[in-house]
Amino acid sequence: MTEPTGSAAARLLARCALLAAVGTLVVLLLALTEGGLLIVAAELLGLIVCAVGVWWFLAHRGAARLVGALVAVAAPAAVVLLYIHDGLWRTALVLGLCWGATLAFGHAALRDSLPKRSHRAAAARRPKRPVLIMNPKSGGGKVGRFGLVERAERLGAQVILLDPAVQSDVAELARRAVAEGADLLGVAGGDGTQALVAAVAAEHDLPFLVVSAGTRNHFAMDLGLDRADPSRCLDALTDGEEIRVDLGDVDGRAFVNTVSFGVYADIVQRPEYRDAKTGTALTLMPDLLTGEDVRWTEARLDGAAISPQQALLISNNPYASPDGLSGGDRRPRLDTGELGVLGIRVEDAAQAADLAVRGSQSMGLTVTTAQYVEVTSSEAAEIPVAVDGESLRMPTPIVCSLRPAALRVLLPRDRPDNAAPVPPVTLRRLIDLAFNRPARAPRGGRHRA
Structure with a gap:
């Protein structure tokens, strides 16, 4: 994970987050005699009871499920009523605002401190015979809504439009395109379709173009592509750069997510x-x-x-x-x-x-x-x-x-979401950033037997 590197604006935001955290603690200490501990205890108990209600709702049927739903809703409502009844709502509100400010400033600080994604990009040649496979049903009809077929063809790509009424073997379509001379494969569709064609591209060491025309587009999101306007992904055909990414394998079948x-x-x-x-x-x-x-x-x-x-x-x-x-x-x-x-x-x-x-x-x-x-x-x-x-x-x-590094991915140079994702806000990260300390390496994974 990329750790915060620090900048003047990011350090200021981190210091504001720490001040807000200190403010939360001060308000809590000042309110000890006025129910501060009761506020914390009520919130913790409310969280526990709510979680139990959710479990009962998911793990049971009939009356037990109804009881679970009622408990899950009633727990936070009971906490609010307790605050109002005991006159603690002002203190609880101030604590909530201070803690909310801590998280907001902290998230903003970490976001501003992160560099662009560190995938090494190489200059890419413009493909001469790109072939794109498009699923018109994917993403609720994004292919038609954004005019992807017409734009791709204007940029020199051959488009294979899947017939929704026929079960298509997209991997076989991709192999046939390679046999006919395709020097780039791409997909406008969901992640499952992306993975099948990506496997063929990796097998032949061809660049692969992701067009974010699916419903969730997880792979496109992690590549920094525009998920709101999939037509922008096609810019890679004329002004692109290439990175290499790993390709998952489950018993010989590729997966991208x-x-x-x-x-x-x-x-x-x-x-x-x-x-x-x-x-x-x-x-x-x-x-x-x-x-x-x-x-x-x-x-x-x-x-x-x-x-x-x-x-x-x-x-x-x-x-x-x-x-x-x-x-x-x-x-x-x-x-x-x-x-x-x-x-x-x-x-x-x-x-x-x-x-x-x-x-x-x-x-x-x-x-x-x-x-x-x-x-x-x-x-x-x-x-x-x-x-x-x-x-x-x-x-x-x-x-x-x-x-x-099995998959060559062709990306447009101008990507709207090319920053690394913001890591969780922690006190350690905020202190390191606020005082410009060298970022410590993230801890390794946790494995419980």
Whole structure:
């Protein structure tokens, strides 16, 4: 991870964050006789009770689920009512504002201190026979909405437009394009389609163009591409630069983002998931978390076994923080040669509360990196796997690894989001930045057996 390097503006913001943190502590100390400790205790208890309610909502059905939902909503409401009843709301408000200012100034300081992404870019030749595969359904019709076919053809690219009514083998289409002389392959579509064509490009050592026409576009986001306007990705055809990134491999199949095992992989297997994601997940969660269908994912990281997990996510390079499952987190680099590993094991309400309170330090969370991950199952010879969001079944053991620097990616020089992602705000980072101390190397991954 890229650490803060320091600048005058960033140091000032970091000092403001530290002052706000000191202000939070001062207000708390001054309010000790006026219920300051009660405020902290009420917030902590409210968080724990809310987490227990969420667990009951996810892990049960019927009346128990309804009770869980009510508890999850009632806990924070009860905390607010307590503040009002005991006249603590002003103190709580000031504490909240001070802490909010700490986080806001801290995030701004770290953001301003970060350099551009450190992938080494090389000058790229303009391709003579680029071939782009476009999925008109992807991202709710972004291909048509942004006129990607017309713009790509004006820039000299051949476009292969997929027929939504026909199941297409995009990898075979890419191989055929290479056989006919293509000197660049690209995709306007989702991450699953990106990975299939990227594998062909890597196999033939051809540059690969990512057009952010999918729904979430995780790979495009981590490359710094414009996800709001995918047509800007096509600028790379005339004014581009090239970087090399790692390509994930799960039993010979490429992936650009993540491979998931356990709860999420089981849910996306269901045919009804595509049309009713939330409803399908809520219907299946009780059985997958505590019922008859609970499936423990067994894995070995670089040969060392970890405890069975309910959900295991393997990423092509590690995410900046343990929030990779949320979809909002990002990978600082795509060329470290390491897999990111995130495992979750929560068996009851007490462990759910521990996860809510302790976050990344919870015993229910495994966060580490590895060169390869072997997933096995003592219950089935074949298990569900979600590869870049695509639902598959694979025979065990399943090995995830990386092909270091295997993929040449062609990028436009002008990318709107080319800064490294902001790391989590911590006191250590703020102090280092505020006083211009040399940035300390980030701690290694955490591995719990």
